[in-house]
Amino acid sequence: MDDAPDPLAVTLRPTAARPLLGVTVLLVEDSRYASEAMRLLCLRSGARLRRADCLRSAQRHLKTYRPTVAIIDLGLPDGEGVDLIEELATSVPRLPVILGFSGALEGEDAALAAGADGFLAKPLTRLAEFQQTLLAHLPEQARPGGPRSLPETVVEPDGLALQDDLAHVRSLLTDDDDPVARAYSAQFLQALAVSASDASLAEAARSLSQDGAPASITRVRMILDSRMRPRQAV
Structure with missing residues (x-):
């Protein structure tokens, strides 16, 4: 990562309407439904999004480029997101912004203790919340100048992404019970249920x-x- 370009050395300048122009977000998230919501939030904010669905994939991404912002889900199929947060928080040079991402109530404390700059709670669908959280942690030169109104937009992820997540978990819960797959499925479903507002x-x-x-x-x-x-x- 030492030889990668400065993630803040951007040619695109943020505007009031697209305050995250020039920002690249790496989302480390195994849920397609949560990722689709993040894609829409980034699209409407002017940010570029790259996604890794596990820790191993995230490490491959980070070997080739440095994002401006890393948003890391705390529960991943091959490990804990807090481990990646801790690694990135102590890396030199450090990424400009590292954020934890979870639907669990204790997620914020865990992410901050690992060295995250902030935290995003699931479900994340409000554009203003997303933009304000990222802008609060970006340096001055990466923020738009002058006043801007807060958008009232609420994004709605494609239902097909939710279906894909449900099918993925269903494939893990086979007749041959695997304790590891069961534990991961329970964790994944709890986060998905929060994102989809599905109480049952x-x-x-x-x-x-x-x-x-x-x-x-x-x-x-x-x-x-x-x-x-x-x-x-269908």
Whole structure:
């Protein structure tokens, strides 16, 4: 990373309408639904987005370029996001902005303790919240000059991305119960349920996480199958 270009040496200058022009965001996130929301937020803000769906993929990205902002989900399929936050926070040169990303209540404290500059809570759909959080941590030269009004836009991710996430978890919960796959599925579903505002899915995911009993696994499978039916009928 030492030989990579300065992520703040940009040619595009931010404007009031597109305050994140010139900013590159690396999103480390395994959910396609959450990633789709982030894509829309970046698009409407003028930022470029790159996505890594696991820690290994993120490391490959970081070997070739330095983003302006890294937004890191705390629960990933091959490890904990806080480990990557801690690594990036102590790297030299350090990325300009490192943010944690989670739907868990304790996520903010964990991200900040690992060295993150700030935190974004799921579900993240409000454009003003996204822009204000990033701008608060960017240096002055990367911010738009003069006053600007806060947008009232709320993005709506494509439902197909949600369907893909549901299908992904359903494929992990096979008849041959794998404790590792079950633990990851429960964590993934809890975050997805928060992003999708799905209370019954969140409750089922909590039960799966707490006991992992066959009845809990069956219940989650049934809920996933019911959520996936609209797509199968198309």
